[in-house]
Amino acid sequence: MNDATTSSTKLSLFAVATGQKIFWTVAPFVVIAAVWQFASQFFPPFLFPSLVDVFARVIDILMTWSKLSSVLTTAMRILGGLAGAFVIGAILGFVMVQSKYADRFLSPVLTFFQGIPALSWVVFAIIWFHGVEFRILFIMIATTLPAFTFQVVGALRSMNKDLLEMVMSFRPGRLKFFTAMVLPAVLPEILTSWKVNLGNASRVVVVAELVGSSGGVGFQLLRQQQLFDMAGALAWTLQLVFFVLLFQRLLSFIEKVAFRYRATSERRL
Amino acid sequence: MRKPESVMPQDTPFETESKAEIVFRSVTKRFGSLVAVDHLDLEIGQGELVALVGKTGCGKSTMFNMISGLMAPSGGDVRVMGHDPFKEFDWFRGKMAIVFQNDRLLPWRTAVKNVEFGLEMLDISKAERRRIAMAWLDQLGLSGHEDDYPHALSGGMRQRVSIARAFATNAELLLCDEPFSALDEITSKRLRAEFASLVRKNSKTAVFITHSINEAFDIGDRIVVLKRPAEIAHDLRISPETTDAEKAEITTMIHESLSK
Numbered sequence: 001m002n003d004a005t006t007s008s009t010k011l012s013l014f015a016v017a018t019g020q021k022i023f024w025t026v027a028p029f030v031v032i033a034a035v036w037q038f039a040s041q042f043f044p045p046f047l048f049p050s051l052v053d054v055f056a057r058v059i060d061i062l063m064t065w066s067k068l069s070s071v072l073t074t075a076m077r078i079l080g081g082l083a084g085a086f087v088i089g090a091i092l093g094f095v096m097v098q099s100k101y102a103d104r105f106l107s108p109v110l111t112f113f114q115g116i117p118a119l120s121w122v123v124f125a126i127i128w129f130h131g132v133e134f135r136i137l138f139i140m141i142a143t144t145l146p147a148f149t150f151q152v153v154g155a156l157r158s159m160n161k162d163l164l165e166m167v168m169s170f171r172p173g174r175l176k177f178f179t180a181m182v183l184p185a186v187l188p189e190i191l192t193s194w195k196v197n198l199g200n201a202s203r204v205v206v207v208a209e210l211v212g213s214s215g216g217v218g219f220q221l222l223r224q225q226q227l228f229d230m231a232g233a234l235a236w237t238l239q240l241v242f243f244v245l246l247f248q249r250l251l252s253f254i255e256k257v258a259f260r261y262r263a264t265s266e267r268r269l
Numbered sequence: 270m271r272k273p274e275s276v277m278p279q280d281t282p283f284e285t286e287s288k289a290e291i292v293f294r295s296v297t298k299r300f301g302s303l304v305a306v307d308h309l310d311l312e313i314g315q316g317e318l319v320a321l322v323g324k325t326g327c328g329k330s331t332m333f334n335m336i337s338g339l340m341a342p343s344g345g346d347v348r349v350m351g352h353d354p355f356k357e358f359d360w361f362r363g364k365m366a367i368v369f370q371n372d373r374l375l376p377w378r379t380a381v382k383n384v385e386f387g388l389e390m391l392d393i394s395k396a397e398r399r400r401i402a403m404a405w406l407d408q409l410g411l412s413g414h415e416d417d418y419p420h421a422l423s424g425g426m427r428q429r430v431s432i433a434r435a436f437a438t439n440a441e442l443l444l445c446d447e448p449f450s451a452l453d454e455i456t457s458k459r460l461r462a463e464f465a466s467l468v469r470k471n472s473k474t475a476v477f478i479t480h481s482i483n484e485a486f487d488i489g490d491r492i493v494v495l496k497r498p499a500e501i502a503h504d505l506r507i508s509p510e511t512t513d514a515e516k517a518e519i520t521t522m523i524h525e526s527l528s529k
């Protein structure tokens with residue numbers, strides 16, 4: 001009986017906590033939406049379209065295959081670019097950690113690359129390459145590679161030396177050393193770097209899609225601009241935002257499962 | 270009384286150098302301008318149980334790092350089982366096990382998976398690994414905590430997991446850096462006794478660092494007292510026949526050289 005009461009209090013506490021969480025996630029957006037909707041009463045639709053229209057367009061995109069495929073194409077381009085940049089960045093990162101000369105040579109080059117705007121890569125890609133997909137992949141990789149590389153280098157360098165030596169004292173083979181020590185040690189920082197680069201990549205991809213692509217969110221946005229269609233522009237933008245949120249969620253979920261070994265303090269930061 | 274002598278294998282006069290398990294010949298280790306180990310000569314024979322005693326910072330852990338091949342000496346020669354531990358690093362797979370000064374458990378592995386770690390390097394089957402690891406955890410009083418992550422264990426429990434990890438590999442050379450320091454007196458006493466009997470029963474060679482002279486008496490056949498930088502101050506043999514009076518005298522002597 002006592003148990004039942006405590007568990008029901010626990011349940012209601014849990015409900016309150018979840019309710020609060022939802023409230024604080026949703027509230028800011030509700031406020032912004034309300035302000036927008038209010039403005040739409042006084043301005044023409046090409047400036048502030050009604051959110052009802054925007055919502056209808058969002059649904060339309062999701063329900064129409066030809067439009068939805070644009071969203072999926074862009075999503076694939078983001079993920080493809082990130083995957084490519086990550087693989088190359090991981091290799092470069094390993095080389096840089098192992099060789100002082102590689103580090104000295106590559107660090108300034110990558111820093112230099114970081115200073116080049118995405119739009120410049122677009123121009124280079126158009127001049128250098130032909131295929132649209134290849135151009136986009138090139139732009140995506142060129143813009144996210146430096147950050148990925150530096151993050152991999154940072155993760156490898158910050159591996160705990162005590163643990164590293166402990167593992168080495170058992171004389172593992174290369175593969176075992178990598179899977180049992182390096183991978184789990186760097187995984188947290190790798191996941192964080194994916195989260196950061198996802199944001200960057202989703203902003204670059206729409207620019208990259210201006211290289212002559214006939215599909216994708218960037219292409220659709222350009223069309224909305226030509227049509228002066230604000231509701232459409234918003235609806236397409238939201239698709240990209242949704243994708244980023246969804247993927248971030250997935251990464252957070254992986255984090256939660258993979259790092260359940262972590263100690264948490266009962267005190268907040 | 271049998272005066273504690275400064276000795277090397279006096280009872281085996283014909284022992285050749287290769288027969289000794291660990292040989293330090295004029296070993297020096299520098300960290301920049303700091304000399305941590307200074308022209309150290311030391312031999313430890315197969316089956317010996319040696320306690321290393323010395324002031325904090327005198328270079329004991331550094332000696333272990335050179336024995337285990339994690340560090341190269343700056344000068345001189347270190348030989349373990351006739352091989353160079355730094356250059357022939359992989360040759361020692363499965364031949365030595367280390368209990369580090371801090372527990373060094375992998376935070377992403379549960380207690381039992383941490384204990385299994387060394388066994389994984391030796392290509393022991395999964396079932397066998399689990400069986401050995403469980404037996405060691407049980408022996409160290411950790412049954413029920415097999416599936417806990419290190420963060421959920423107390424300091425002494427973590428230390429015991431790291432002892433289990435080292436002992437589970439059944440290596441012939443054991444290096445233990447203050448293995449029982451994080452434990453209460455009673456647990457520590459029990460584990461010392463088990464440690465000593467384990468080493469003797471399986472005729473392993475073991476070197477352990479300790480700050481406790483009692484602990485050195487409890488388990489050691491031999492006590493090596495180091496000065497700073499690591500250089501031998503005393504090299505003493507003890508046996509079950511060593512009387513309390515002799516022990517008291519030795520203790521005074523160690524205290525004296527440690528307070529210099």
Ligand SMILES: Nc1ncnc2c1ncn2[C@@H]1O[C@H](COP(=O)(O)OP(=O)(O)OP(=O)(O)O)[C@@H](O)[C@H]1O
Nearest residue numbers: 300303305323324325326327328329330331332370
């Ligand atoms: N990696 C390193 N880099 C620089 N100096 C070091 C390094 N390791 C040890 N030292 C120095 O070498 C000396 C000996 O250190 P060591 O860890 O061997 O001492 P110890 O005898 O184990 O001491 P304790 O009993 O406190 O553990 C110390 O002065 C320490 O500062």
Ligand SMILES: [Mg+2]
Nearest residue numbers: 329330370446
């Ligand atoms: Mg030490």
